[in-house]
Amino acid sequence: MKTVKTILASALLTAAVVALLATRSFAADAKDTPSITPKTMADALHAVMDSDRTVYTKNVVNRLANQEKVITASEHFVDDKALPLPAQMFRMGSEMVTSKNVGFTYSLLSKWPINKQNAPKTDAEIAGLDAVAANGGKEAYYTTEELGGKKYFTAVYADVGGVAACIKCHNNHEDSPRSDFKLGDVMGGVVIRIPAQ
Amino acid sequence: MKRKTILWLAWCGVLWGGAGLCATLFFSKSRQSAFIPGSTTHGHHQIENDCQVCHTPWMGVKTDACNQCHAEDLKKFRDTHPKSKFTDPRNVDRLKSISADECITCHREHRPEITHAMGVTQPDDYCYHCHKDIAKERPTHKGLPFSGCNASGCHNYHDNTALYEDFIAKHIGEPDTKAKPRVVARPVRAEPKTPTFPGAYPADTDATVIHDWQASAHARAGVACLECHQLGNASKPWIQKPSYDSCSRCHDTEVKGFQAGFHGMRIAAGLSPLTPAMAQLPMKPSSAHRELSCNSCHAPHAYDTRKAAAESCLQCHDDAHSRAYQASPHAKLWAAELAGTAPAGSGVSCATCHLPRSSHFDENDERIVTVEHNQNANLRPDDKMIRTVCLDCHGLPMVLDALADRALINRNFDGPPSVHVESIDLILRRKAAKQKEKQPHTQ
Numbered sequence: 014m015k016t017v018k019t020i021l022a023s024a025l026l027t028a029a030v031v032a033l034l035a036t037r038s039f040a041a042d043a044k045d046t047p048s049i050t051p052k053t054m055a056d057a058l059h060a061v062m063d064s065d066r067t068v069y070t071k072n073v074v075n076r077l078a079n080q081e082k083v084i085t086a087s088e089h090f091v092d093d094k095a096l097p098l099p100a101q102m103f104r105m106g107s108e109m110v111t112s113k114n115v116g117f118t119y120s121l122l123s124k125w126p127i128n129k130q131n132a133p134k135t136d137a138e139i140a141g142l143d144a145v146a147a148n149g150g151k152e153a154y155y156t157t158e159e160l161g162g163k164k165y166f167t168a169v170y171a172d173v174g175g176v177a178a179c180i181k182c183h184n185n186h187e188d189s190p191r192s193d194f195k196l197g198d199v200m201g202g203v204v205i206r207i208p209a210q
Numbered sequence: 211m212k213r214k215t216i217l218w219l220a221w222c223g224v225l226w227g228g229a230g231l232c233a234t235l236f237f238s239k240s241r242q243s244a245f246i247p248g249s250t251t252h253g254h255h256q257i258e259n260d261c262q263v264c265h266t267p268w269m270g271v272k273t274d275a276c277n278q279c280h281a282e283d284l285k286k287f288r289d290t291h292p293k294s295k296f297t298d299p300r301n302v303d304r305l306k307s308i309s310a311d312e313c314i315t316c317h318r319e320h321r322p323e324i325t326h327a328m329g330v331t332q333p334d335d336y337c338y339h340c341h342k343d344i345a346k347e348r349p350t351h352k353g354l355p356f357s358g359c360n361a362s363g364c365h366n367y368h369d370n371t372a373l374y375e376d377f378i379a380k381h382i383g384e385p386d387t388k389a390k391p392r393v394v395a396r397p398v399r400a401e402p403k404t405p406t407f408p409g410a411y412p413a414d415t416d417a418t419v420i421h422d423w424q425a426s427a428h429a430r431a432g433v434a435c436l437e438c439h440q441l442g443n444a445s446k447p448w449i450q451k452p453s454y455d456s457c458s459r460c461h462d463t464e465v466k467g468f469q470a471g472f473h474g475m476r477i478a479a480g481l482s483p484l485t486p487a488m489a490q491l492p493m494k495p496s497s498a499h500r501e502l503s504c505n506s507c508h509a510p511h512a513y514d515t516r517k518a519a520a521e522s523c524l525q526c527h528d529d530a531h532s533r534a535y536q537a538s539p540h541a542k543l544w545a546a547e548l549a550g551t552a553p554a555g556s557g558v559s560c561a562t563c564h565l566p567r568s569s570h571f572d573e574n575d576e577r578i579v580t581v582e583h584n585q586n587a588n589l590r591p592d593d594k595m596i597r598t599v600c601l602d603c604h605g606l607p608m609v610l611d612a613l614a615d616r617a618l619i620n621r622n623f624d625g626p627p628s629v630h631v632e633s634i635d636l637i638l639r640r641k642a643a644k645q646k647e648k649q650p651h652t653q
Contacts, residue, residue, distance in 0.1 A: 089376060091288070111294040118298050129347050135300060161302035187644050206299055 051166035051207045052155055054117075058205055059153075059170050062103070062119065067175065070099040075176045086178075099179070116208060121172065123201030125191040127183065131201075135160065138204055141169025146199045157209055165206040172201040245269075248320035251329040252490050253590075256472065257479045264319070276313040279470065283587065287369035287594070308332075308339040316367075328590060334360065349643070350636040362592060362614035363631030372596035372606075379637050384605025386626070391603030392555040394567040397579040409434040412448065422512035433460070457504045465504070467583030473502050486526045497526040515581075516548060519559035527560075534622035535560065541622075563599045564589065592619075607634055 049057075074096055078086040087095035097105065103121050111118050124142050126132045133139045141154040150171030158167050174180045174194055183200060184192040194200055250258040257263050264275040284292070296304060296311040309315040318324070318331040325331050335356035345352040359365050365373055411420075423429055428437075438456040440446045449456070454477070458465040469478035476484045483501040486493035500506060507522035508515070520541070524532060535541050540558035547557030564585050572578045582588065588598040592613045600609040611627035612618055618627050 089374075092377065108292065108294045111298050112292070114297075118300075120298065120300060134303075138300070160299045161305070163299065165299060204300070 051209060052168065054207060055155075055166065055168035055205045056153070058117065058119070059168070059203060062106075062203060063170070066099055066103050069102055070176055070179075074099055075178060079176075079178050098182075117206060119203060119205045121201060122204055123172070125183075125189065125200070127186050127188045137167045138169070141167070141204065142202045145169055145171035145202050150199045164209040166209045167207075168205045170203045170205070171199045172203055174198050174200045246320060249322045250320060251322075251325055253329050254319060255490060256476050256484060256488060257481065260479050260481055263479050271314055276317070279475075280313075282470075284368060287371055289368045290370045291367055304340050308336065310340075333357075337365075348640065350640050361631075363610035363633050366591055366593060369591075369594055372593055372601075373633070375637055378606060378610075378633055379641070381601075381606035382634055382638065384607060386608040387604055392553070393558070393562055393599070393602045394569055394579060395555050396567065409436050410444070411435045411439070419511050422509075426511065426513045427515075428513060454504065461504075463580050464583045467581075467587070468504070471584035471586045473583075473585060492528045493526050494528045500526070516559075519561035519565075520544060523560040523564075530620040531622050532560075534620065534624065538622035538624055558603075563595060566599050568598060610634070 074086045077084050078096060085093065085095045086098050087093040088098060088101070089095075090097045090101070100121060107119050107121070120131070122131050122133050122138060122142060124133065124146065133142050135158060137156050137158040141156065144154040145152075148171075150173050153171070154169040156167050158165050174183070174196055177196060179200065180194045180196055180198075183189050183194050245261065246258055249255070254264075261269070264272060266272055291310065293311050295301065305311060316332045316336065317329050319329075321331050326334060330336075337359040338356040341356075341359075345354075360367065363373070371377075423435075436442060436444055437459070438452040439449050441449070441456060442459065454465050454469075465474075468474040472489075473484060476482065483503060485499050485501055487498040506525075507518040509517070520535070524535065540562075543552060544557035544559045544562075546552035547554065561581070565581055565583055566588060567579055567581050569577060569579050582598075588594045596606070596609055596613070600613075604612075608627065610631040610633060611629055612623060614631050615627040615629040618625070618629075
């Protein structure tokens with residue numbers, strides 16, 4: 014009888030120690046797992062997008078098409094055997110990301126879009142594009158919104174006309190609603206959406 | 211008591227028999243048609259006896275069923291309404307009016323009473339859901355009915371490679387027939403190899419077989435008997451009737467194309483080959499029971515691609531368009547090319563338009579010319595053919611009108627079109643309006 018009690022006591026003690034260690038271990042895991050806020054994530058994503066697009070705009074399109082003139086850049090780049098425009102390169106990446114279902118989406122919108130499908134339409138998009146246009150792109154705009162019953166953290170970053178070709182094309186395109194852009198103007202915005210639990 | 215036992219046994223027999231019958235119908239590909247809820251569309255009727263191609267075991271639709279066969283095509287023709295456009299949360303409001311992120315929203319199978327051209331089961335004016343304000347952006351479209359958006363020569367939902375505004379604008383003013391009408395040239399091969407001895411073959415082989423082979427492109431390329439009959443390995447057993455396995459060793463692209471189209475889709479689904487008797491289009495009764503394979507069009511040993519380009523098609527096809535071919539201007543050009551009185555590439559066979567040669571890049575990024583063996587790749591809708599074929603010889607304005615003229619298609623293009631598509635007029639009007647806006651106002 015005494016042996017049975019000893020075995021039971023040992024088993025309980027072992028279980029308690031294992032449970033304690035496991036709890037401590039999980040707690041330690043949770044504590045050690047790095048986590049970032051949606052704002053930090055959106056800022057980081059935008060830094061990558063903005064840098065890649067700037068590199069493509071300046072070191073590929075502007076250098077080869079506008080300065081060296083060895084190739085052209087065209088809206089119909091497949092038919093014209095030309096380089097995709099920087100905005101198209103950005104948009105193609107965005108569509109690819111959306112089809113990968115990785116948990117966030119982004120788009121390039123403008124209050125003066127050449128393609129009307131790219132005009133702001135949700136309240137957050139309208140307020141965000143107004144805000145970054147008003148502050149000249151100095152600060153991004155952050156908010157939360159609910160679309161289709163799901164909540165999102167939404168960040169809007171100014172899209173500034175950085176090279177002469179951007180300005181020239183948007184001012185002269187027959188479908189552009191504005192023709193007085195200047196270098197350094199806020200021409201639109203990048204909207205990043207991250208699902209908020 | 212005895213009577214009760216007999217009744218019980220009979221009842222069990224009925225139950226087991228019924229279950230057995232259902233299982234036989236369910237698992238036998240040739241009998242699954244018993245479960246089909248309504249006739250299948252022209253695109254899928256050939257494979258309707260194999261439910262599992264599209265359905266889960268409990269008759270749901272497989273998530274990726276459509277993509278298995280159609281994803282490549284959509285990618286190739288730069289789908290203008292990809293799923294990713296609708297899964298973006300900013301477009302969630304659009305999904306409320308039409309779930310455009312699912313193929314089956316617009317393409318519901320087995321619903322003949324609501325099925326339109328291209329297997330579309332939405333009312334014709336479905337563009338309205340997202341583009342109802344189009345007249346604000348395009349004043350030229352004011353008052354146009356939404357049921358006409360998809361009319362020939364205007365817009366397609368998926369493939370607009372030949373119908374976008376700047377493309378059409380670029381071709382305004384082109385003549386009906388170009389100064390030098392020529393289709394993509396047959397690729398120039400490297401120096402032909404000296405016909406080699408065909409290698410070992412059964413002693414009872416007919417002499418005409420050897421003769422045909424010696425005159426063929428296979429002989430000129432040094433492809434001997436064992437390449438097809440022993441899969442290139444002399445130690446393998448002799449295959450009396452080589453199948454796709456032999457052809458695809460060298461012609462993989464062509465075999466894949468064949469199996470992606472109406473001619474070979476049954477084989478791709480693991481069913482018996484198509485016979486003209488199964489087709490929905492009118493076919494010649496004399497060919498009703500021929501099974502389709504590579505050899506249906508390319509005679510074994512005498513692989514004459516010129517014969518395959520028209521004669522082979524007309525062995526089976528018996529619709530108005532096919533019957534009118536021989537008397538058509540296109541056929542006369544083809545006959546002149548075959549007779550050597552017209553330059554290469556100036557003739558128009560059935561294959562010129564339906565199995566066209568195309569120039570594209572291979573996996574090593576080398577430009578190659580191959581023949582598209584999927585007869586449907588550039589056919590539905592007809593507008594798909596504009597860029598791949600028609601514009602080689604004709605101007606876009608006439609092509610748009612001709613493809614919208616069903617009677618002219620049935621007569622195999624025996625004269626000028628009697629239908630006019632307004633696309634070009636709308637573009638010209640819009641350009642004129644834009645020009646006027648830009649001009650300074652004068653008193």
